[in-house]
Amino acid sequence: MSSAILWKARKHLKVQCISCSHYCLIEPGDRGQCGVRKNIEGEMQTLVGNRVAALNLDPIEKKPLFHFLPGTLTLSLGTMGCNLACTFCQNYSLSQYPKQNRLVEGEPITADRIVSIAGAYYAASISYTYSEPTVFMELVMDIARPAKEKGLKNIIVSNGFQSPDCLREMNGLIDAANIDLKAFKDDFYREYCKADLKPVLNNLIRIREMGWWLEVTTLLIPGLNDSEEELEDMAGFIFKELGADTPWHISRFHPTFKMTSVKSTPVETLERAWTIGREKGIRFVYTGNVPGHKGENTLCPACGKEVITRIGFEIKGYNVNDRFCAYCGETIPGVWK
Numbered sequence: 001m002s003s004a005i006l007w008k009a010r011k012h013l014k015v016q017c018i019s020c021s022h023y024c025l026i027e028p029g030d031r032g033q034c035g036v037r038k039n040i041e042g043e044m045q046t047l048v049g050n051r052v053a054a055l056n057l058d059p060i061e062k063k064p065l066f067h068f069l070p071g072t073l074t075l076s077l078g079t080m081g082c083n084l085a086c087t088f089c090q091n092y093s094l095s096q097y098p099k100q101n102r103l104v105e106g107e108p109i110t111a112d113r114i115v116s117i118a119g120a121y122y123a124a125s126i127s128y129t130y131s132e133p134t135v136f137m138e139l140v141m142d143i144a145r146p147a148k149e150k151g152l153k154n155i156i157v158s159n160g161f162q163s164p165d166c167l168r169e170m171n172g173l174i175d176a177a178n179i180d181l182k183a184f185k186d187d188f189y190r191e192y193c194k195a196d197l198k199p200v201l202n203n204l205i206r207i208r209e210m211g212w213w214l215e216v217t218t219l220l221i222p223g224l225n226d227s228e229e230e231l232e233d234m235a236g237f238i239f240k241e242l243g244a245d246t247p248w249h250i251s252r253f254h255p256t257f258k259m260t261s262v263k264s265t266p267v268e269t270l271e272r273a274w275t276i277g278r279e280k281g282i283r284f285v286y287t288g289n290v291p292g293h294k295g296e297n298t299l300c301p302a303c304g305k306e307v308i309t310r311i312g313f314e315i316k317g318y319n320v321n322d323r324f325c326a327y328c329g330e331t332i333p334g335v336w337k
């Protein structure tokens, strides 16, 4: 247990967390909704300040980031705990377990050790992922500073439900983000995630304004967020508010956690969403969780040729010279070196 940042003291030894848009008001002895931030005698403590519960070396394509240092490795880590409660969470054993005062697991590790592991394995970046970096902000900051000094990039993979203060705190240290846009209806966020849509939309715009490299992911769940109208609204928002060059990953759902009665997303639904995204003007739309599908490839927006060919998380063909299409010279937006 160690001191948390981003909180305020309130009356009667209560504390208010300002790390995410829940702004939990926490009684002494209680935890916030994420299960890993606790009021100890009127002071906010984090239960995951140095407790890494998952650590892996991943291709950056797995985050997914397709236009940020493609083909490189990223040292990926996460703690337990999450501020959302998605019924379709793919990492629920990490994210949901600490709720209801359960044990917070994880190995104690120092920031310097993480940075040194990243160096030893030639990772180009460190990704704060698997659960939700917002709830382990202190660890993110502790690692991101020395990582940046060593020339490593820092990446968050997030549900986008931070507070504006949290984003401001990270600004200057984070280079890229993949943010979920889980749906375009508040009802969906309330019913299936115990959150709200609006803060996520605002944060996407903020991140774009702060200049981090941004990619957006939507997991398409049959019958819940895949209507023509909702996909058009989502694509329209990305195009208008985030820009035509913001990559949009539309991923296939598989039954999991509390959503085992819903079938996997038909590939045709992903293809329909891909077409809607392109028709709305988004220049880079990708299908996810269907390895080998042509929707994984990057097409040059000018000549239409495949400039990056992928199968799953592996790059099979690469035709970007510096940051230009090798066929016609068009600029391909992204961070390429």
Ligand code: SF4
Pocket: 017, 018, 019, 020, 021, 022, 023, 024, 031, 032, 033, 034, 035, 037, 082, 083, 134, 135
């Ligand atoms: S991070 Fe969010 S869910 Fe967790 S205590 Fe803070 S406000 Fe509550």
